[in-house]
Every structure is written in structure tokens, then in C-alpha cells.
Amino acid sequence: MIAEFGLAALWLAAAFALLQAFAGIGHWRGFSPALASLTRPVAVVQGLLCLIAFGCLIWLFAVTDLSVLLVASNSHIDKPMIFKLAGSWGNHEGSMLLWVTVLSLAGAAIALFEKRLDQQTLGAALFAQSLPALGFFPSLLFSSNPLGRLAPAPPAGAGLNPLLQDIGLAFHPPTLYIGYVGLSVAFSFAVAALLTGKVGPTFARAMRPWVLLAWIFLTIGITAGSYWAYYELGWGGWWFWDPVENASLMPWLAATALLHSVAVLATRDALRAWTIMLALVAFAMAMAGTFLVRSGILTSVHAFAVDPERGAFILGLLAIYVGGAFALFGLRIGVVREGKTFALLSREGAIVGNNIFLSVILAIVLVGTLWPLAAEAMGDKISVGPPYFNRTTVPIGLLLMLLLIVGPLLRWRGDLLVQHKALWIPAGIFILLFAVLMVTQAQAGVWPILALSLAVATALGSILPLLGRNLLRTPLSVWGMALAHFGFAVSVAGMAAESGWKSEKLAAMRIGETAVVSGWEVKLADVRPVVGDNWVALEGQMQVRRGGDAAEMRPQSRQFSNPKQQTSEAALLTRWDGQLYTVIAAPAEGDVSDRWQVRLWWKPFVTLIWYGGLLIAFGGALALIGRIGLFRRKRSRGNPWSGA
Amino acid sequence: MKPKHQRLVLAVVALVALIGAALLAASALRDEASYFYTPATLAKADVEPGKAIRLGGMVQRGSIKRDADGLTVRFVVQDRDATQPVMYKGITPDLFVEGSGVVADGRMDKSGIFIAESLLAKHDENYVPRELKDIDMSAAEHSKDTLAE
Numbered sequence: 001m002i003a004e005f006g007l008a009a010l011w012l013a014a015a016f017a018l019l020q021a022f023a024g025i026g027h028w029r030g031f032s033p034a035l036a037s038l039t040r041p042v043a044v045v046q047g048l049l050c051l052i053a054f055g056c057l058i059w060l061f062a063v064t065d066l067s068v069l070l071v072a073s074n075s076h077i078d079k080p081m082i083f084k085l086a087g088s089w090g091n092h093e094g095s096m097l098l099w100v101t102v103l104s105l106a107g108a109a110i111a112l113f114e115k116r117l118d119q120q121t122l123g124a125a126l127f128a129q130s131l132p133a134l135g136f137f138p139s140l141l142f143s144s145n146p147l148g149r150l151a152p153a154p155p156a157g158a159g160l161n162p163l164l165q166d167i168g169l170a171f172h173p174p175t176l177y178i179g180y181v182g183l184s185v186a187f188s189f190a191v192a193a194l195l196t197g198k199v200g201p202t203f204a205r206a207m208r209p210w211v212l213l214a215w216i217f218l219t220i221g222i223t224a225g226s227y228w229a230y231y232e233l234g235w236g237g238w239w240f241w242d243p244v245e246n247a248s249l250m251p252w253l254a255a256t257a258l259l260h261s262v263a264v265l266a267t268r269d270a271l272r273a274w275t276i277m278l279a280l281v282a283f284a285m286a287m288a289g290t291f292l293v294r295s296g297i298l299t300s301v302h303a304f305a306v307d308p309e310r311g312a313f314i315l316g317l318l319a320i321y322v323g324g325a326f327a328l329f330g331l332r333i334g335v336v337r338e339g340k341t342f343a344l345l346s347r348e349g350a351i352v353g354n355n356i357f358l359s360v361i362l363a364i365v366l367v368g369t370l371w372p373l374a375a376e377a378m379g380d381k382i383s384v385g386p387p388y389f390n391r392t393t394v395p396i397g398l399l400l401m402l403l404l405i406v407g408p409l410l411r412w413r414g415d416l417l418v419q420h421k422a423l424w425i426p427a428g429i430f431i432l433l434f435a436v437l438m439v440t441q442a443q444a445g446v447w448p449i450l451a452l453s454l455a456v457a458t459a460l461g462s463i464l465p466l467l468g469r470n471l472l473r474t475p476l477s478v479w480g481m482a483l484a485h486f487g488f489a490v491s492v493a494g495m496a497a498e499s500g501w502k503s504e505k506l507a508a509m510r511i512g513e514t515a516v517v518s519g520w521e522v523k524l525a526d527v528r529p530v531v532g533d534n535w536v537a538l539e540g541q542m543q544v545r546r547g548g549d550a551a552e553m554r555p556q557s558r559q560f561s562n563p564k565q566q567t568s569e570a571a572l573l574t575r576w577d578g579q580l581y582t583v584i585a586a587p588a589e590g591d592v593s594d595r596w597q598v599r600l601w602w603k604p605f606v607t608l609i610w611y612g613g614l615l616i617a618f619g620g621a622l623a624l625i626g627r628i629g630l631f632r633r634k635r636s637r638g639n640p641w642s643g644a
Numbered sequence: 645m646k647p648k649h650q651r652l653v654l655a656v657v658a659l660v661a662l663i664g665a666a667l668l669a670a671s672a673l674r675d676e677a678s679y680f681y682t683p684a685t686l687a688k689a690d691v692e693p694g695k696a697i698r699l700g701g702m703v704q705r706g707s708i709k710r711d712a713d714g715l716t717v718r719f720v721v722q723d724r725d726a727t728q729p730v731m732y733k734g735i736t737p738d739l740f741v742e743g744s745g746v747v748a749d750g751r752m753d754k755s756g757i758f759i760a761e762s763l764l765a766k767h768d769e770n771y772v773p774r775e776l777k778d779i780d781m782s783a784a785e786h787s788k789d790t791l792a793e
Binding site: 338382383392507585 | 648650651654657658661662664665666668669672673675676677678679680696698713714715733734735736749762
């Protein structure tokens, strides 16, 4: 009954999406006031209907209704409740429903909260927002119906991949999807601006909060995903340059560039065409990411619930929307008046540099990710891995950091570097630190040392824009910028420390033996069997000690029952200066000496990587609150349109 | 500067950046992209020792041997026509078993042994590494039995 109710809601939502498209056109072209007044309510109702359908799916998973095909093939009665709920999007159909729901809710949010766009552009934007949904509804209703029935119902259900049975599944996909699909708002605004030809500071100020919001979620999603893979896969790595990871990084790079260029458009009315272009690219990357993840076309360690045929469907939609949007860009960009010019050495000049570097990184990641496909078309099977990505992105990333120190200090319109004597502080720190580390820590390698020194300098430099200001009267958006830049430096510092100074130890240990890694003594005290809800495990009990600091760690080798699969559960010990990471595996087949295989890592300051990511997102949130607050105050004074 | 000129300058800068990125990517791809081989194609190709490559195939039945240190594992990867000895030091993936598919990243050493740096085995029962999909598993299955005896 619930499934049929949800399906009905989904059908209605599809009908409302169609209605939204027509009403949006009417609204934009000014055909009829009646139609125009319909657009907003229709968009809101469409969002609610999708939410209802998605709520039904979650309910079905919560009660494990095995007469529903998707539940029967992806859930199991013995699974803990949180994984039953999160399991509703741990599969192809459910995740597509989540995608469309977020898309429709984004449309509803535009209809409810967007007060700055002129009526024409708003109508066109709601029209554009309904188009991707119209593409995905047929697939949800016909080929990948998440609410279809199965008769007869099986007694237990097939279960969920154990690697997904983790709290990470509850957070990572929804935040990432809100980020991906949130970029659809920027896309719709850009398409609308192309249709109406109204691109300027007002448009940019309307678009900025939406981009910020999507970007915040994208940042959190990537950070959470990185940490999840780090502790769940048990390989000790936090970023593998895997296609699925790249798929989330590329929209983030485009959105980051967009976030900066939209500031130039809002403040200086320059970079009009470029900002529109970036908005299109950002959502194109988000759709391409969905396609790469869902199709399994590239070999990935994180590829779950893939389906090549449906992937082809998404690719078709991608071609239509992105191709259509860029065709529109080519046809209509001439209508958009040219923006203003600017001096090279100015805030906007630095932001152009930021945009170029980010775009270059994006292009390089895109080429590296898709190259295996191109090579395969030419008959070669190749893989492109970390060596390629590190060699290309790291130098450009470091250049970007240099810019990040200078840019925020520069004034809009034009500036001189000699006016900023404070720049000597980060420059001096960088040179000093680099020299000292090169002499004392040369074994870490030039790149980690360079990156760490630069990160420390950038962390200092990111605070400089706050110097000399009355901190209480400093706008939240400036705080947000400084914090996000600081977070970026923190994250890079963590990456540099981890890659240059980690130590690893692989050992075959009998019970009672001790291994040493980077000052930590690790004693394998015992190995015991333990039982969980739907798994049994061999649990190592490790007594670890560094000086007077002692603790116990319990890595497991788990055997899941539904489906049958073995996984390693790493144990992590967090200290202020890093993490001790331990993995245990049963004695090797054919090894009669009763030795357990143990892998130990000491990862200095590795947690900074994710703290940095969270700081970036927090900075974004501060900026968003600041912007919205500013708009509200101005509106209450009766003049919402003046000033930045 | 007129808007038109500035646009031109920006377009040139963007073009230079794009070309720079393309050159950087091309040179890095030439050096760092690792080619995928099966034992048969590896036997025919003349791969220089030390170059990063990928090797995929089936783990030959009865071939997994552990060294006395309890960590180093030696095994043979096979396809229908050829075999390739492999050495790997570390914890093997959970589903690394004889007779199943494996993809290894690593390098050839001078004595003709493939030194694996990482092993990718199946993640779950249904997952087959993409590179292995085209390999004729039934043939490998067949030869495996004969070779094991």
C-alpha cells in the first residue's frame, strides 16, 4: 500500500514537473499572469511530492517490506536499523530517487526563497530547473522503479554489501548529492540568464548564496567520503585518485572557481560570460559524476550498485542537457553585454588567476579520468593512477596557494603589492621553514616539505585580511573567507605531513609479540572471536604504548553472513599529533606458525586533512549566513538592491 | 584598455593555460599511465623492468606460496595461454583466493618476476574487475584444472 502510494506521488510529481516547465515558460515570456502565478506553487508541490515518494521508500526499508523488489534485493531483516534506512540509497534505484528528490527540492527552494531575481529570469530558471527532472522521471517510473513489487516475497532479503554497512553511508551520499544537485540551481540560473540576457551584479548576488550552499555540502560530502574510505577500506589511504573520487572533485573544483568568479561579477560587474560558463560546467561535471559513479564504466574501488545500461541512459541525458546548454551559450552569449574591465593587480585579477588554476586542475583531472576510456577506444587498456595526478595537480595546487596568500589582501579595482608589507611575514616564514626542513628532514622529500612550508605560510597569510580591522565590525563573509582559506591551508598541511612523514610496518606476529612503529610499541596481546548483529569477527587486542601513553586497540577481521563476505575493520587511535592505524588479518593460508598478519601505520597530523575540509565548509557557512543577513537587513530598510 | 582588448588578452591567457595543461597532462600520461597486460600479452610485449604496469588474470590453483616471514606471498597469474609469477608483500585482499580473478599494480623486476605493489581482488561475490571481463574465464577455468594436476 505504501509502495503504491509512493509511486502515485512520483507519477504526480512527474506531471507537476511538466506543468512547471510550461508555467515557467509562460512566466518567463509573460504570456499570462495566471500561468505566471502558478510557477512557484507548482515547483513547491513537485518538491513535496518527491519528498513523499522518497519518504515512502525509507519507510519500506525501515519496516523491511520484502514484497518490494528493491528492499528484497538490497536489505535484510537482521540489519541494524540505521543501515536499513541508509540502505534505501545504497543502490541504483534508491540513489536515483534521492537525486531527483534533491533536484525537485532545489526547485521548490528557488520558488520559496528566491526574492532577488526579476520575474522573467525567475520564470526561466524554474523552467530550466524542471528539465533535468523531466529527463529522470521516465527512468524512475519505467526502467528503474524503486517502488516496484516482487511476488512472491522472499523470507529474508539479500542484504547490503558489508563495506556499505557503516555510518558513513548515512552521511556521505546525501551530503554529496545535495552538493551535486544543488549546483543545478546555478545551472538553471545560468540558462535563465542566457534566455533573458540579464547578467549583472544583481544576478550574481542572487546566484551566490545558492552556489555557496551547494559548495558547502559538496565540501562536507567529499571530506566525509575521504574519511570513510580511509578507515573502511583498511588501506591507510585517504585519496586514491579513483574515478569515483575524481567525479566528486571535478564539480567541487568548478564550483570553487564559480564561487570566486561570481564574487567578481557581483562586486565589479566583470567576468559575465565566464561566470555563466562556469555555472554550466559545474553542473555538467556533477551530472558527469553521477554518470561515472552510476555506470561503472571506469574501474573504481568505490563502485557499488552500478548498472552499465542505465549508465548509458544518464550519458544520453548528459549529452542532451550539457550539449543543449552549451549550444544555448554559443547562441545567446552575444546578447549578454560585455562586462567591465579591470586591472591585473587587483582582487579581481587574483581571482581570475584562481579561476585559471582551478580550471587547469579540472582539465587535468578530467583528462586523466577519461583517458582510459579514450585509450580503450583505440585498443589499449591502460590505467591512470596517482603518479599522473600527483605529478600534475600538486605543482599547480601549490601555485594556487601562493595566489591565495596575496589575493585576499589586494583591493578591488587595483592595488600595489608594495603597500602590503604584511606579506613579508608569510614569505619569511615560508623561506625559513623550507630551509630548516630541507636541512633536518630531507628524507621526507622536496614536495612534502615544499607543501608543508607553503601551507604554514598560507595559514598565516589567510589571517592577514583580518589584521587592522575592527574584528567585531568585520562582516561575517570576510570571516568566512579567511576561515575557508585557513581550512584549505590546514588540509594541505595534513596531506603534506601524511605523505612525507608517515611510517608503515608490516609484521607477522604471534600472540604476545611486539612490533614498533615510529615510537609506538604495539603488542598483540590476544585474538578473540566476537559476534555482531550480522557478522562474526576475529578481534585482535593490541596494547599500544608510546612513552607513558598507553591504550588498547581492537582491529577486526569480520565475516558477514548476508551476503557472505569478509572485511577488515581497521582500528584507529587518535592523538593530537596524528593517528595510529592498525589492521589485522588471519594467519596466511599455509602458514603453520600461528602468526597474525598485522599492518601498522603512524600517520602524523593526518586528521588535519579532514578538520581542514570541515573548516572550509564552516567558512562557507559563515559567509552564507553573512550574505543572507546582509540582504535581509537591507530589505527591511526598503532597498534590497543597493550595494554589495 | 577597452573591454574588447581585455577580453582578447584573457582569451589568450586562457588559451596558453589550456595548452600548458594539455602539454603537462600529455607528458605525465606518457610517463605515468600504466598499461594493462594479461600474462599472454605480457609475454609478447617487451616491458622494461621498473615501469609501472597492471597485470590481470586468474590466480593459478595451487600456486599460492608464503615465505617464511609470514608476509611475502608468491603466486602465479595465468590466462589461457601463459603464466606469470608474482611476488607481493603485505596483507592480501579478503577475496584473494586460488582460482579467482586478480588485478595487480606493480613492476617487472630483472629476473622476470612481477613485483606487485597492490592487489585488487573482487570486492564482493558479483564484482569482477573490469579488465578481467573480456578474458575468457571458461578457458582459464579449464586450463586451471589441467595445470593444477
